[in-house]
Every structure is written in structure tokens, then in C-alpha cells.
Amino acid sequence: MKIDIKAELKKFIIDNYLLGDEDIKLSDDDSFLEKGIIDSIGVIELTSFIRDKYGIKIKVTEIVPENFDTLNNLEKYITKKLP
């Protein structure tokens, strides 16, 4: 069965950073930083989650907004890294 990575990520973001507040609309291309959802240390929290959840290794040089700052970017990054 194909895993819906984006839906999983969206749930994680809403549960963890918005504490379940679904009034805040989060579309696939919204920047987590610009929307005020994640702060500088929150990014590190997010990378820890991704690392644990998908069992992938994340190099420090890969921690850039192009990989981690929107749902679409994250999905693309994780899909590429998954075996």
C-alpha cells in the first residue's frame, strides 16, 4: 500500500506545531516559517521527527528551506531519500 507521506506530514505539523488547531489553513506550498508555524529550533525538531519516522539519514547540508519549509518540499525530499 502506498504511504501518503504528505497527509502524514500534514497531520504531524498540525498536531505538533499547531496543537491540533485546524482553523489555521495550511496548503501544500505554504512556508512553515512565514506562516509562523515553525521557529528556528522547531526546524531541528522537525528533522528529528523525519529521521525517526522514515528512518532516513539527513546530512546537515540538506537542512535548507528547499527541503524542509513546505509540505511539497518535504514530500519531495523524503521520497527521494527513501530506499
Next chain:
Amino acid sequence: MCGICGYYNFDNALPLPQEGVLRRMIALLRHRGPDEEGVWRSGGIGLGHARLAIIDLEKGQQPMSNEDKTKWIVFNGEIFNYIELREELKGMGRVFRTSSDTEVILYLYEEFGAGCLAKLNGQFAFAIWDEESRELFMARDRFGIEPLYYTRTPKAIIFASEIKAILAYPGVRPKLDIRAIDEIFTFWTTIPPRTIFDGIQELRPGHYLVVKPDSVKDRTYWELDFPPEGEYEKKKDSYYVERLKDLLEDATRLRLRADVGVGAYISGGIDSSSVACLAKGGIGKGLETFSVRFRDRRYDEGPYQRIIIKHLEMENHSIACAAKDIAANFRRVIWHAETPILRTAPAPLYLLSGLARQKGLKIVLVGDGADEFLLGYNIFREVKARLFWAKRKASLKRPLLLKRLYPYLPLARSGDASYLKKIFGRRLEEAGSLYYSHILRWETTSRIKRYFSGDLKSGLGDYNSLAALAEALPAGFRRWDYMARAQYIEASLFLSNYLLSSQGDRMAMAHSVEVRHPFLDHRLVEFANRIPPHVKMRGLNEKFLLKKAMAGLLPEKILKRPKRPFRAPTLKPSRDCAGLLSAKKIKEAGFFEPVFASKLVDKLKTHPNVPVGETDSMAVCGILSLQMVHEIFIKNFKAHEDRYKSRT
């Protein structure tokens, strides 16, 4: 330092409070002054004093009167230049019965009225009653080192060093001020004179109050000032370095005056190291020092502390603080702080003052004030770097400066600067705004307000903390350059209402320890504020002048170390704390949405080893401390009062 309290009833026809009222009030301030207690009453006036004996241990009792008993004073604090002022008064024919600084203030007031305040170099809050004019005069030091609060009823004014003593006065029924809650979850503190308690105000730093039966007048005698933009004096670096060193030496020398021993806190940073170094020179013998170590190495500054301890050959005592110690002591911290706090850093300082007291010390010198007035904080470097970048937004090199700002942030080490660009590049276009320096910090903090309850949100209506702050700014603010503005905001909000109170006086006095601040000698601050910002911060090299002034006296490793804020681990709610964060208790207090608070606690429990984001870290500390303030001071004050009395 001590604790003071009192009341002034304007209507003599009313039944006047019995002595027991004053005794109950002063008993709540016993931690501030465990050595002696005194009360004095006459007609509608009552004054109370809890004494921490530091100068003239034999004869300095209070309330103290003048020779003919027409004026009475209660005083909390220290006047460091009291010896010189005493000589001046003697020259005017005054005869002294004690060698205390209290008597000096009283006679100065008799001679100069409110003009006496300009002569005082010290940290103080006092009240003087004039039996003849039936006037009550109250004043507070320039920076708000010593606390003083008051509340008014139609027929009385009640005041005290801490709010808990005011709550013990009959008929004072506190409730929390929801505007204060909004301000705290924006700026980390209220805008003075507001406090978290509706109707209870602080006497603002640099202000005095004249209370008569028909009026209460609040006047300013000193305020922070800076030259208008572009009008700073221009002198050689060497002049500034020498003058700064002279002033700091003299400020430290004056602050060693006491009839009991003086120690120092050291953090491992330049400021506290400078003070300890100069104090050791002044004392001429071993200086006892105290430091906080953290079991979590991300917060620990032990290696730097060891360098300075070895260099100055000091006898140091330290506490080792873990996250569980913070949770275990959090309720006591809030009992003393009397306000919600968004950082846990007061807790280790509460423990540290306990250690200092246990070792027999009543006074410690600290390094606070250098970051604000000699430009040490990262927020000053940040605003400088962001403005430089904003002038040429397309520049590829300028945003790389951001990597130098926060080297301890994990993101500064990861990837390129693109994350930092995204974080600090927000709102770059608002470079001309009044609060440019603080916009990002306040924006991050304000995210917690998403979790305010519907009732709180509707109660606030269109109240806007930022607009309220704009109204409270001094007339000159708009003429200052961006750095002076940032300094003013930092000093008038964060320094006065958080560092000096919640993290400073309150945590030290919880164990009857007085903190003294050489960097907050007003002569030094007035001098520093006239120095051009680019001289104080060379490029992004913070506290450049202080480093120059201390060169040769402090080890290179201390002078060249990267700046780090004093931070303590995120609060991990203990069982006691978790109860107050339960959906039931959150709903009962009514300030936050219960579901969000529970999810926040769950999140911290589920991922105990993952770094917690800044907003969540502040949220858990802020929400829990607000719950505690509500529980301790509004719901169950009497029970907490009894518990406190059984301890003291």
C-alpha cells in the same frame, strides 16, 4: 535590602486598621528582611518594615523618625554614596544618631524635598510620612532594582515591596488583568506601571509619588535618555575606554560598602567576570563567588567559569541544576516572582541565592546592565545586521553575517545560510518602524496567543499591546537612532521588569540575599548612552569598549568568547505542574483553550529528547506560571500565605 509596606487612609472617620493588619503584611515580606521587624502607626497612616541588616547593624531599625518625630521613613535598598552625603549634611548642621543610610535619606528629604533623589546613587524604594503636612512621599530608584507596588481605593492607598503584602490588606480583592496577560505573551512582561493584578500598579523606575488626602501625583525625576540621531559626541576610543574603566571601578568600589561580607555571582561571561575582577581588587583578599552549572551541556558555561575562577583565584561554590530541579522549585519561584514568566532561568537563580545564603553571604555583586548599555545582546547585533542587509536586499554576502549572530543555534551550523535568511529576512521592509529591533521576537512570542481562550480573546476586544507600548514611549524616542530605540525597549521592559525583578531581586531576596549592580550606576549608564553605538559595538563585535577596558585584567579566552545568553532548560512539567495544566484546571482558570494546553503537555512527554521549539518552550512555561499565579494569589491565597508563614 529589606521589605517595606504601609497604608494611608485619607478618611479618619473610618475605623482604622488594627496593628495586626500591618503585622500580617510585614510577615509576608519576612524573606526580604529576616533580621528584625518594625511597625509604626498614627491616625490613618501605618508603616511596616522587615529588615535585612547590612549597614549599622546595631542602630539602623525602622520605621525611623527625624529628631522631632515629625517625619517617618521606611526604606528598602542601599544608598551607596551615603558616606559622602552624610558629610554634606553634617556640613549643613545636621546631627546624626546612627551611621545608617536611612537617616541620610530622611535628612536629605527634609533639606531638599523631591530634589534629594537626584543626589542618591543607589538602589532604593522608600516611603516618607510627613506628620505636619500629612503627605506621603514614595520613590523608587532609576532602573527599578528595588520593587515598589501600590493600589488605591477611594479612601486609601496601600503599598509594599511585594504584591503579596498588599493582598493581605483587608478588602483588597485581586483579579488578573487580561491586558497584562496579552502584554506578557507579547513582550515577556507588562508595560509599566501595569502588573498582572488588576488595579495594582508598580511605581515606575525613576518616579516618585506624592500622596495627599485629595490627590495622588506621579512624577518623573530621572529617565533613560540618548542623543538624537546623528548628535552623539565624538571622542577618541581611548577616552571612552579610560572613562568607562574609571566609572566601573568607582561603581564597584561604592558597591562594596557594607558592614557584612560581599560576594559575587559569576556566569563565565565578560560582565560578571569584570565585576568580580574589580571587586577582588577592591576587597584586596579572597572573594567568594557563586555560579550555576547545568547538567545539560547545551546550557552549561562551566568551562568558562573555571577559567575566570582560576585566573582570579576565587573560592567558588556552584549548584548543578537539571530540568527536574526547575520543575520541583517552580511553584516557589512563582510565589516570589508574582507574575507569569516565559523563561525558566529564574529557577536556577532561586537555587543559587539559597546556596549564597547557606554560605553566610547577604550581598552579591552581579554583571547585569552591561548588555543593555554597552551593547552586548544579540538582538542589537541582529538589528544592525538586518538593517545592513535591508539596505541592499539582493546582496549575497550580507545575509551571511547572520551565521555569525547565533553560532549556538543548530541552524547556524546546518546547510548554508538559507534558513537563517528565511528567518531573519522576514519583515525586512519594515526597517523604519519604531520597534524594528524587536518585531521578530515579539512575533514569535505572540504565537502563543493562538491558544488564548475564546473568553479571553473576546474580553481583550481590540486591545493592542503594541499600540499601548507606542503610547508609553518617551517624547524623545522618535528622534533616537535605531540602536538607542532598541536599547530603550530592552532596558525599560525586559531589564526592569524581568531581569532585575523576576530573575534578579525576587529570586535573590527569596533567600534574603541582596544583589548589587555596578553596571547600573547611573553615572556609568548616562556616560554609556552618550557614546556613539558604533564605538560600543565595532562591526558586530559586541561590548567592544568593555573588552578594551578589561584587556590585561581578564583572560583572553573570556574576552574573546562568543556571546551566549543565560538560558535554562525547557520546563518539563512535574506531577505538581501537570495537575495545573490539566484540561479541568485550564478551563477553570479560563485563560487558555484546554485542548491546546493538554496537547502541549502531551507533546513534551512524547518527545522528551527532541529539542523543543522556542514558541512551545515559552508557551509551557508561560501557561503553567499563569496558572500558578491564578492558583496561588487569586484562588488559594490564604492557604499559600499560611504555608509560607510555616516556612519562615
